Amino acid sequence: MDVIIDEEKWLAEGIASVQQNAFYMLRAVDSDNLREALKYSAQMLSELRTSKLSPHKYFELYMRAFDELRKLELFFKDESRHGVHVSDLYELVQHAGNVLPRLYLLCTVGSVYMKSKEVSCKDILKDLVEMCRAVQHPIRGLFLRSYLCQVTRDKLPDIGSEYKGVGDSVLDAVDFVLQNFMEMNKLWVRLQHQGPAQVAEKREKERNELRDLVGKNLHILSQIEGVDLEMYRDTVLPKILEQVVNSKDELAQHYLMDCIIQVFPDEYHLQTLDILLAACPQLQPTVDIKTVLSQLMERLSNYAASSTEVSDHSLALLVSSFDTICLLTMSILQVLPEFLQVEAFAKLNNAIGKVIEAQIDMPIVGAITLYTSLLMFTLRVHPDRLDYVDLVLGACVRKLSGKPKLEDSRATKQIIALLSAPLDKYNDAVTALTLSNYPCIMDYLDNDTNKVMAMVIIQNILKNYTCISTADQVEALFELIKGLIRDIDESPGDELDEEDFKEEQNSVARLIHMLYNDDPDEMLKIICTVQRHIMTGGQRRLPFTVPPLVFSALKVNSLVRRLQGQDGEADGEEAPASPKQIFRLMNQTIEALSSVPSPDLALRLYLQCAEAASDCDLEPIAYEFFTQAFILYEEDIADSKAQFTAIHLIIGTLQRMAVFGVENRDTLTHKATGYSAKLLKKADQCRAVYACSHLFWVDEQDGIKDGERVLLCLKRSLRIANAAQQMANVTRGSSGPVTLFVEILNKYLYFFEKGNPKVTSSAIQGLVELIRTEMQSETSTPDQGTTAFFNSTLRYIQFQKQKGGLMGEKYDPVKL
């Protein structure tokens, strides 16, 4: 705290003195008094000799003096005012007492001297850059040299520069800046060795603040127009790099590499990649080369991207109908031949390999980050070169091999970025499936990350509606996402989050729906592959994965039937993808659910298959599925609610099945009605039994129409309703049974209208009266819903009566 307060005080004092001396200096200038002006300017500049200020504060003081010197410079320029020729002035200022003020003044006059064009710039520049050696104090020296660099920069001999004298060449400018750069770099690096070790941290901070003074030289070099590619490649870059490497200083090396990359143009980098990259392995092992190289690659890939921007846009419209990769390749080949020429990829790859090799201690995350940026680069610049992508992944695998699974979260994050990049680029997971090293990397992930990555892959497929259409692709895909398909190690992870698990498995289920091929044989292979994988999933996963597989498989059957319809031949028995075979497979698949157990789900799937088999005209198979469903019903469905639901599903399915011959159908309907009558609750029994009536009356051309048995069902349900009524009277209260009568009445009306001769108008009339009596005699208050239901049923009958025509006649005998 004290230090900061003291520093403020010292700065304020310094500024006050600068202002005061500047005041006298300007007064002398106004009266054209050169001697006085020099005296006060030297005193003013003496303030810069302080050792008490941090670079930041020193910069403030320096800027004060800097601004004042600009006014002095204008005075120097005007010989008419002070009467001393600039060449004499150049000698004169060298008499100032202290070195630092003297050199500031010399640089200022030197700048005027060069501007006068009376002297060879080359000589002055050389003179100044040498003279400044006299200041070896790092901070003072660095600021002095940055002053030198600033006041000379517009007079450097350059192409088209008016200050380029006869003997001067661009090379003189380059030599000057390079030499100044080297001197500054030395001062800067040396600063770290000054003072006691305890203040090392503070010194590093100060060095960091000073860095732009050094980097500025590189900026100036980049602005010299005469530095063409050749000079850059042969002189400028090698000299800078030599200085960088030899400094053996982490801070300097990292910063200066960054500067080189940022100040010089992309074209130059492309053409000198080998030189730049060759320097990387020579840097100190602690230098964060990955950031440096990533920045380089980012620049180059931005450059590549900006050159393709226009064509990219119009391409977007075409990609849906053409092969994306192919088109992009062509466009990039057109715009970017230089990238191919210089083999940027090979060079970067090589360099990264060397860097990783040289830096044994680099944490794994560093290496992966490097590979990720290389991958981004190649995806952008060479989107056609899948081999490059695989190469990068392969290099990563080698780096990871022999190591335990990754646990560092930063490293796993990077891997996810690495593996996501090709997916995002191609928007086509099929492409990723062709990369042989892709699954190898997934194997190095811990289980959780592996799952995250598997989810990324699935989401990508779902988002892009990627069609995975061969069994081989499916095999590769399921190998990639196996972390979601089965428990990878012994711990089946009871610590799993239930929500996450559901989401994962639902995604797998959606994925299964995306696997499709028009060719039934290939599709069957796909089904078999999926089946093989999901069967390993264990009881927690099967309920999610079996249903989509069954539905996918049933799609194959409709495919086969469509094809058969086209070919006119019906030998589905012999073809590899015969419906029989698929049904056999499905039978096994659904059976696996019994281990869960999940009888409700299995029952639904059996019924679904039975119906599909019926559509395929395969009576024995349909019968078999029904049998399975009945067995499940009898043995595994115990809950009365579940039973009621199951019975309705059974009845509904059975009613739609046209495949059964009389005998089989009788057996099945008999069973179904039997189950119905055995339900636990009377109301359930009643409803199931009247539903069974539909099994004997199918309202289609050739549908069964057994009026007698319909009536039997209806009567039976009436009896059950009666029994229920009596029970209700005993227990009082419940208003249920009357509703049952009204429901049955509606069934009567249905069959009456459908022309079932066994259902008569008098039966209807009787039922109506029965309900009326029941409603009046009911002990509890009549249920509103039931009353409304009954009333609207009566209104319906009334309506039909009045309608006239055949229906009116039919209803005529019913008296309300």
Add this chain to the structure above:
Amino acid sequence: MASRRRKLLKIIILGDSGFVNKKFSNQYKATIGADFLTKELQFEDRLFTLQIWDTAGQERFQSLGVAFYRGADCCVLTYDVNVMKSFENLNRWRDEFLLQASPSDPDNFPFILLGNKVDVDNGSSRVVSEKKAKAWCMSKGNIPYFETSAKDGTNVEEAFMCIAKNAIKNEPEEEMYVPDTIDMTNRAHSQTSSGCEC
């Protein structure tokens, strides 16, 4: 007397869109630290030297701070008409400038706004409208506004003329410095502590 030497005008260019370069180059070459160019300019019979300061857009190349803002006569704010963020950053740049340069009359300090890079994609990638920019200028005390391209030179000359005019207009009565009564002439000799003679 004062007018005889006050011929230097200091101009600071700030913002997310680079503008001054010795010569326009399509290729990006980052600026490091602060850098100025000088331009001579004749205005109403007087010769002026414009000292135009360009700054590094990338923050990591501005390690020494912004002490050079001090004493500016005009501040040129730039943004890239194709990048919304660069427009949104204008307030920040302006506030930062006023804070660091601490001009004597901040409310009337001359700013100028340049909407740069209007050439890009023939204007089809533009995201900040002229109307929006002008409204901002209005809200900051009617700052002059130019739409420029450093690439094809659109409005560059005009902008510089306006910058110079405003800088000259700003010309304050010379900041009167009254020397301290305490004589400090000997301080310089006693303060160097390093023992080094330079």
